[in-house]
Amino acid sequence: MKSLIAGMLIALFGAASAPAATAAEGVLRWAADAEGGAPYVFRDPRNPSRMVGFEVDLMEEVAHRLGLKAEFVQNQWDSLIPGLQRGDYDVAVNGIEITEDRKREVLFSDPYFVTYEQITVRKENQDLQSLEDAKGRIAGTLKYSLAERILKAQGGIEVRGYDSQTTIYEDLSNGRLDFVLLDHPIAVYYGNPDPRLKSVGRPVGDMTYGIAVPLSNAALQQKINQALSSMKSEGKLREIYDRWGIWNSRMAEAFQDYSPSKKATELNEYLAAMGRTQTWRQQAAQYWSYVPLLARGAVTTLQLSAVGMILAVALGLLLALVRLYVGGVPGFFAMVYTEAIRGTPLLIQLFFIFYGLPNIGIKLSPFVAAVIGLGMNYGAYEAEVYRAGFLSVPRSQMDAALSLGMNRWQALCHVILPQATRVALPPMTNDFISLLKDSSLVSVITMVELTKVYGQLASTYYDYLGIGILTAAMYFVIGLPFVRLSRALEKKFTKGRPHI
Amino acid sequence: MFIRVEGLHKNFGDIPILRGVDLSVRKGDAVFIIGRSGCGKSTLLRCLNGLESFELGKIHVGNVDVQMSGGQPLSERQIRGLRNQFGMVFQSFNLFPHLNVLENVIKAPMVVKGLSRADAEAIAVPLLEKVGLKSQLFKYPSQISGGQQQRAAIARALAMNPKVMLYDEPTSALDPFLVDEVFQVMRQLADEGMTQIVVTHEHRFAREAADQVIFMEDGLVVEAGPAEQIFHSPKDDRTRVFLRKYA
Numbered sequence: 134m135k136s137l138i139a140g141m142l143i144a145l146f147g148a149a150s151a152p153a154a155t156a157a158e159g160v161l162r163w164a165a166d167a168e169g170g171a172p173y174v175f176r177d178p179r180n181p182s183r184m185v186g187f188e189v190d191l192m193e194e195v196a197h198r199l200g201l202k203a204e205f206v207q208n209q210w211d212s213l214i215p216g217l218q219r220g221d222y223d224v225a226v227n228g229i230e231i232t233e234d235r236k237r238e239v240l241f242s243d244p245y246f247v248t249y250e251q252i253t254v255r256k257e258n259q260d261l262q263s264l265e266d267a268k269g270r271i272a273g274t275l276k277y278s279l280a281e282r283i284l285k286a287q288g289g290i291e292v293r294g295y296d297s298q299t300t301i302y303e304d305l306s307n308g309r310l311d312f313v314l315l316d317h318p319i320a321v322y323y324g325n326p327d328p329r330l331k332s333v334g335r336p337v338g339d340m341t342y343g344i345a346v347p348l349s350n351a352a353l354q355q356k357i358n359q360a361l362s363s364m365k366s367e368g369k370l371r372e373i374y375d376r377w378g379i380w381n382s383r384m385a386e387a388f389q390d391y392s393p394s395k396k397a398t399e400l401n402e403y404l405a406a407m408g409r410t411q412t413w414r415q416q417a418a419q420y421w422s423y424v425p426l427l428a429r430g431a432v433t434t435l436q437l438s439a440v441g442m443i444l445a446v447a448l449g450l451l452l453a454l455v456r457l458y459v460g461g462v463p464g465f466f467a468m469v470y471t472e473a474i475r476g477t478p479l480l481i482q483l484f485f486i487f488y489g490l491p492n493i494g495i496k497l498s499p500f501v502a503a504v505i506g507l508g509m510n511y512g513a514y515e516a517e518v519y520r521a522g523f524l525s526v527p528r529s530q531m532d533a534a535l536s537l538g539m540n541r542w543q544a545l546c547h548v549i550l551p552q553a554t555r556v557a558l559p560p561m562t563n564d565f566i567s568l569l570k571d572s573s574l575v576s577v578i579t580m581v582e583l584t585k586v587y588g589q590l591a592s593t594y595y596d597y598l599g600i601g602i603l604t605a606a607m608y609f610v611i612g613l614p615f616v617r618l619s620r621a622l623e624k625k626f627t628k629g630r631p632h633i
Numbered sequence: 634m635f636i637r638v639e640g641l642h643k644n645f646g647d648i649p650i651l652r653g654v655d656l657s658v659r660k661g662d663a664v665f666i667i668g669r670s671g672c673g674k675s676t677l678l679r680c681l682n683g684l685e686s687f688e689l690g691k692i693h694v695g696n697v698d699v700q701m702s703g704g705q706p707l708s709e710r711q712i713r714g715l716r717n718q719f720g721m722v723f724q725s726f727n728l729f730p731h732l733n734v735l736e737n738v739i740k741a742p743m744v745v746k747g748l749s750r751a752d753a754e755a756i757a758v759p760l761l762e763k764v765g766l767k768s769q770l771f772k773y774p775s776q777i778s779g780g781q782q783q784r785a786a787i788a789r790a791l792a793m794n795p796k797v798m799l800y801d802e803p804t805s806a807l808d809p810f811l812v813d814e815v816f817q818v819m820r821q822l823a824d825e826g827m828t829q830i831v832v833t834h835e836h837r838f839a840r841e842a843a844d845q846v847i848f849m850e851d852g853l854v855v856e857a858g859p860a861e862q863i864f865h866s867p868k869d870d871r872t873r874v875f876l877r878k879y880a
């Protein structure tokens with residue numbers, strides 16, 4: 134999937150030394166990204182506060198066999214392996230293909246699932262049965278995926294890369310694409326349910342999923358392999374894949390088990406839940422049921438943003454004061470800091486703080502890392518806002534304050550700062566609102582905030598529009614009190630300003 | 634003499650601005666400094682109250698002595714000593730725009746002397762009454778006239794209980810019909826025995842109110858004496874030329 138970005142970031146920051154294993158005794162902490170959607174790990178459409186998926190069932194069973202309790206940890210898919218190396222959880226399991234590159238970063242269990250890429254077309258278009266037939270056609274798939282690499286290697290096919298699987302099949306259905314090439318389980322859950330679409334042709338390529346374990350924990354790798362092997366011989370794995378409707382020809386070969394599949398109960402329940410036609414009342418109730426989940430994300434977003442902004446303003450003020458009133462070498466460093474931070478992306482800074490710093494022994498909790506990342510980044514912007522504010526106060530104000538017997542510090546606090554703040558306040562409010570939205574980037578460091586909850590819900594229900602509007606409203610509502618507060622402050626600070 | 638300045642030298646970079654200024658002021662006198670633009674009048678006032686450091690010379694005021702012999706800038710202690718003696722009024726008032734008139738006056742007593750708000754107001758309100766602003770306590774600087782602003786600035790300086798008031802062209806930024814209300818306040822302070830040093834181009838007022846007039850040129854005091862003498866029978870040719878041109 135998004136292995137390219139992950140690979141790049143890992144190359145940038147190197148592998149973190151893995152610290153001692155489990156935090157809590159008796160628990161197997163396993164990580165996945167619930168935004169990836171069905172049937173891997175996703176929010177249960179019947180009860181969105183619950184996580185379900187074939188990997189959930191798999192890990193419950195593995196943990197059970199190790200005498201542990203499975204505990205799910207959310208992390209962005211790109212960050213699953215860095216987080217594992219950092220020691221935030223014991224294993225990562227989310228359709229992670231076993232590749233040579235990744236084997237240098239982590240240990241893999243024996244494969245728990247093998248699958249392939251599936252061609253899906255519109256029903257009237259079944260002359261397209263293989264990639265050889267596809268010259269000059271338009272294909273859709275996920276960005277940075279194996280399928281994308283296969284399509285490009287084939288040549289002569291126009292490849293369109295998408296971020297989410299639901300829109301790919303929609304675009305196929307409405308004719309924007311000629312065919313889709315995607316992982317077989319995804320085709321089963323997102324392509325086949327559409328009555329206008331059909332999966333055709335032979336399997337393309339090979340994919341083997343393994344459970345990723347830190348390099349330092351060969352013992353855990355071994356225990357997991359034993360568990361998988363007994364689950365295989367007792368038919369437990371087959372049972373899980375049957376229930377989820379994703380048993381396939383490659384699995385049959387791998388397990389030497391050609392018996393017919395049992396009923397795909399989970400798949401059917403999922404399709405029933407998704408296909409239910411709803412009255413507008415039911416629809417409204419459905420949306421209402423998302424609100425508590427979104428609200429929990431919103432609280433996290435709000436906490437992050439508020440603490441981050443306080444840090445940013447304090448840091449910005451300090452930087453501006455150092456540049457304007459201290460100067461010299463400290464002033465130079467303040468300038469370099471400002472320019473360096475403003476000139477680099479927040480995402481990389483967050484990644485560096487969370488996954489890079491453990492290399493030199495600094496391991497921060499996700500919340501602290503997020504707040505520091507946001508605070509340090511926005512601090513650079515607030516420094517410029519405050520500097521402009523200070524420069525807007527005439528020098529004669531300082532003269533007047535000094536001539537009254539104030540020292541420079543008193544003059545700054547009581548005379549200059551209030552006047553600078555009134556200039557700085559409107560751009561600061563702007564920055565806060567944009568920080569509120571930028572805070573969604575912290576989902577790369579295992580934080581589940583508003584945008585992440587949105588992504589998970591939307592990929593479960595294929596409902597990017599409705600849930601999107603709900604989420605946007607949520608952002609608006611949590612931003613509102615701050616806009617008000619800033620208006621009130623501005624009014625307080627603008628007293629006595631001539632009306633222009 | 635309450636104030637004695639001897640051999641005051643001040644450079645900005647390599648350029649000498651004050652080149653050995655001498656002057657003396659008796660307690661309770663009103664001293665007016667006149668001279669061409671750029672001759673160093675403002676710089677002299679700013680040296681007196683420690684807003685500018687100087688290279689060479691001596692300032693004696695009340696019980697404070699500051700002597701400089703080149704090199705290092707004024708120490709914190711020297712600055713503090715000078716500031717406590719002087720209150721200063723600026724050409725462009727320099728009121729704090731984010732504070733109302735009353736707050737402008739009580740700010741420094743509260744911050745510098747640590748007075749409570751009530752104690753500071755007990756000082757400020759009578760002062761504002763004296764300068765005729767009793768009814769404007771809660772107006773902001775932008776809401777009152779220039780004359781009123783300058784009177785508020787005088788009250789603000791007085792609230793720190795200075796021994797000497799310095800005025801740097803206190804009426805130059807005012808409409809002509811507002812000039813007198815400010816001079817009125819200064820006259821009243823003179824009557825109460827306040828020592829005042831006034832830089833001004835308003836020779837009419839200097840002539841009528843000055844105990845001593847000082848004429849400066851090129852960073853030097855050319856001539857000092859009673860108003861009568863300077864304006865009617867100046868000894869120095871340079872004074873004569875200046876007065877013929879500007880009086």
Ligand SMILES: Nc1ncnc2c1ncn2[C@@H]1O[C@H](COP(=O)(O)OP(=O)(O)OP(=O)(O)O)[C@@H](O)[C@H]1O
Pocket residue numbers: 645650669670671672673674675676677
């Ligand atoms: N901060 C400064 N840096 C460099 N030069 C300065 C500075 N302040 C004043 N000067 C120069 O010093 C000289 C004297 O300035 P000063 O302000 O004392 O004159 P002034 O007699 O008050 O004139 P005016 O009547 O125009 O107010 C001028 O030539 C001015 O350009």
Ligand SMILES: [Mg+2]
Pocket residue numbers: 674675676801
């Ligand atoms: Mg001047």
